[in-house]
Amino acid sequence: MHILEPRAQPSQLMRWTAPLIAILATLTAGSFLFWLLDKSPLESFHVFFVEPLTTSYGWSELLIKASPLILIAQGLAIGFKARIYNIGAEGQLIIGALFGGGIAIHFDGVDATWLIPAMVVAGALGGALWGALPALLKTRFNAEETLTTLMLTYVAGFIMAYMVNGPWRDPEGMNFPQSIMFGDGALFGILFDGSRVNTSIFITLAVVLAFWLFNARSFLAYQIEVGGQAPAASRYAGFSAKQTVWFSLVMSGLTAGLAGVGEVAGPVGQLNLNISPGYGFAAIIVAYLGRLHALGIVLAGFLMALIYLGGEAAQVSLQLPAAITGIFQGMLLFFLLGADAFIDNKLRRPAFGS
Amino acid sequence: MIDHLIPILAGAIAAATPLIFAGLGELVSERTGVINLGVEGMMLTGAIAGFAAAATTGYGAAIGLPAGALAGAAIAMVFAFFALSLAANQAACGLALTIFGIGLSAFIGQHYVSYSLPGLQPVAIPLLADIPVLGPILFKHDMVVYLSFIAFALVAWTLAKTRLGLLLKAVGESPEAAHAIGYPVLGIRYGAVAFGGAMAGIAGAYLSTVYTPLWVQNMSAGRGWIAVALVVFATWKPARLMLGAYLFGGVTILQFHAQGLGIELPVQLLAALPYVATVVVLVLISRDRKLLQLNLPASLGKPFLP
Numbered sequence: 034m035h036i037l038e039p040r041a042q043p044s045q046l047m048r049w050t051a052p053l054i055a056i057l058a059t060l061t062a063g064s065f066l067f068w069l070l071d072k073s074p075l076e077s078f079h080v081f082f083v084e085p086l087t088t089s090y091g092w093s094e095l096l097i098k099a100s101p102l103i104l105i106a107q108g109l110a111i112g113f114k115a116r117i118y119n120i121g122a123e124g125q126l127i128i129g130a131l132f133g134g135g136i137a138i139h140f141d142g143v144d145a146t147w148l149i150p151a152m153v154v155a156g157a158l159g160g161a162l163w164g165a166l167p168a169l170l171k172t173r174f175n176a177e178e179t180l181t182t183l184m185l186t187y188v189a190g191f192i193m194a195y196m197v198n199g200p201w202r203d204p205e206g207m208n209f210p211q212s213i214m215f216g217d218g219a220l221f222g223i224l225f226d227g228s229r230v231n232t233s234i235f236i237t238l239a240v241v242l243a244f245w246l247f248n249a250r251s252f253l254a255y256q257i258e259v260g261g262q263a264p265a266a267s268r269y270a271g272f273s274a275k276q277t278v279w280f281s282l283v284m285s286g287l288t289a290g291l292a293g294v295g296e297v298a299g300p301v302g303q304l305n306l307n308i309s310p311g312y313g314f315a316a317i318i319v320a321y322l323g324r325l326h327a328l329g330i331v332l333a334g335f336l337m338a339l340i341y342l343g344g345e346a347a348q349v350s351l352q353l354p355a356a357i358t359g360i361f362q363g364m365l366l367f368f369l370l371g372a373d374a375f376i377d378n379k380l381r382r383p384a385f386g387s
Numbered sequence: 388m389i390d391h392l393i394p395i396l397a398g399a400i401a402a403a404t405p406l407i408f409a410g411l412g413e414l415v416s417e418r419t420g421v422i423n424l425g426v427e428g429m430m431l432t433g434a435i436a437g438f439a440a441a442a443t444t445g446y447g448a449a450i451g452l453p454a455g456a457l458a459g460a461a462i463a464m465v466f467a468f469f470a471l472s473l474a475a476n477q478a479a480c481g482l483a484l485t486i487f488g489i490g491l492s493a494f495i496g497q498h499y500v501s502y503s504l505p506g507l508q509p510v511a512i513p514l515l516a517d518i519p520v521l522g523p524i525l526f527k528h529d530m531v532v533y534l535s536f537i538a539f540a541l542v543a544w545t546l547a548k549t550r551l552g553l554l555l556k557a558v559g560e561s562p563e564a565a566h567a568i569g570y571p572v573l574g575i576r577y578g579a580v581a582f583g584g585a586m587a588g589i590a591g592a593y594l595s596t597v598y599t600p601l602w603v604q605n606m607s608a609g610r611g612w613i614a615v616a617l618v619v620f621a622t623w624k625p626a627r628l629m630l631g632a633y634l635f636g637g638v639t640i641l642q643f644h645a646q647g648l649g650i651e652l653p654v655q656l657l658a659a660l661p662y663v664a665t666v667v668v669l670v671l672i673s674r675d676r677k678l679l680q681l682n683l684p685a686s687l688g689k690p691f692l693p
């Protein structure tokens with residue numbers, strides 16, 4: 034069962050090729066899965082990974098799905114570097130959507146240019162607040178952020194369910210758990226006719242640039258990284274561990290909140306119970322696959338978006354449930370973690386004479 | 388009041404049963420130093436495997452629970468390969484297992500959405516069930532509830548009194564020492580993870596073949612995560628885990644009795660209570676750093692490469 038032994042030096046080559054190995058392994062395991070399901074692997078791959086990209090509409094849908102994934106993963110990456118595991122971005126997205134959507138519902142019919150900016154700010158605040166709560170619980174009471182962020186995701190879901198079943202339910206929505214459709218003033222402008230791509234992608238673009246600069250230039254980013262890799266050295270240097278917890282959880286909550294506004298003021302257009310197909314969880318994989326690097330995350334975000342699109346296409350063309358997306362996501366994360374093991378370790382050579 | 392209380396407490400015991408199975412399994416795994424955050428995924432895998440087996444054979448829970456246990460243990464081995472043999476980050480591997488299990492169970496489960504199963508009849512235990520108050524609360528349940536009592540007794544006894552228990556704890560406290568003496572650390576951890584998977588699988592199969600008894604996508608609804616939190620709350624002690632599970636069973640069941648008790652809260656907010664309670668309980672237990680440190684298995688979450 035012992036198949037690894039430590040390398041003398043971590044392999045830089047493995048660090049950057051691990052994502053590619055993980056993708057190849059996922060495709061291989063995927064072929065096997067399709068074969069088990071009596072589908073031709075080649076044809077299935079064509080449906081899953083090629084067909085969605087054969088039309089300009091497909092590419093626009095890819096952009097729509099990649100945008101929230103990239104946005105959330107940028108925020109998560111800060112925390113992951115510091116080994117702060119926020120796995121509740123999905124909940125922070127929901128609260129962000131709720132805050133932003135609340136403004137849209139409250140000012141329904143008002144057609145003002147400040148409406149969208151106000152929703153963006155409210156969404157960022159909402160997400161940041163939902164991230165700040167576990168930060169408080171961690172710094173003040175030592176409560177593990179993995180479990181608290183995840184529990185708060187369920188709580189966020191129920192708050193959303195309450196609001197769209199109660200105070201904010203569309204009175205003409207035939208009792209469906211959903212709010213009114215937002216007015217044009219509360220929706221991001223469409224960028225290309227005939228697509229759903231909207232101006233919220235500029236927020237994502239700005240966030241990518243900001244985090245790229247932040248990681249490359251700021252001392253705080255350095256402190257965070259040291260705190261994750263060498264906690265003792267970090268304490269000795271006088272870096273505040275609490276500050277890192279607050280910063281990473283609030284920032285990742287904030288970006289998730291922005292993504293939430295992007296969804297409800299974009300393709301979804303209202304508050305309901307299906308504003309995100311698990312973007313908050315998938316973004317965790319995106320962050321790792323992108324090597325916690327601002328630009329790597331952009332590439333990884335597009336790949337993950339393609340897995341979502343492929344899942345939808347497989348549902349239509351191959352009559353496979355959309356849940357296949359989750360299977361691919363899980364495999365991808367497993368294989369990535371497995372490939373990462375070879376950064377610090379190598380295969381053990383059989384010991385002779387023992 | 389007592390008339391209200393008996394069905395609530397009896398309901399709490401039934402609602403706690405999946406938490407007990409999944410929690411005991413995770414507790415054993417963590418005592419050997421392995422934190423498996425994939426409980427939710429293993430539970431769902433067990434739920435659909437158990438349901439499918441019960442629905443296709445027609446034997447109900449009698450075949451559903453073993454099938455769930457097998458499926459849970461099998462999928463736990465995927466986690467074990469990556470987290471133990473490849474020494475990958477345990478928390479992230481657990482998350483991958485949960486994502487994978489949610490997807491896999493939904494994928495298989497689409498064929499079983501419209502089925503329903505007969506469930507299990509409660510069995511009153513002779514004499515004991517006649518004790519006033521305690522009888523109907525504790526001894527008028529389905530067989531699986533009694534099985535959870537037995538599982539608790541076995542795990543508690545094994546950990547406290549047997550050589551095997553000593554070995555499990557030694558591996559969790561000091562894998563280096565255990566390895567030096569010649570014990571197969573990884574083998575023991577593989578076993579503990581398999582046990583955790585089987586127990587989570589039973590918990591899931593209980594939900595789908597007895598408690599509900601239906602297959603609904605994502606039907607474990609966070610119970611796997613609550614079970615992980617319960618192990619922390621229990622400070623890795625089986626008896627405290629039982630206490631915690633019944634507490635949570637009570638909170639879960641409260642929403643169905645709220646009206647009778649005169650609690651006027653929207654149903655969605657009542658449904659959020661168990662999750663809020665989990666956070667509160669985690670805070671209460673974690674703030675006492677000494678207590679945690681004293682009981683925390685020393686190698687928890689740390690990979691072992693000899």
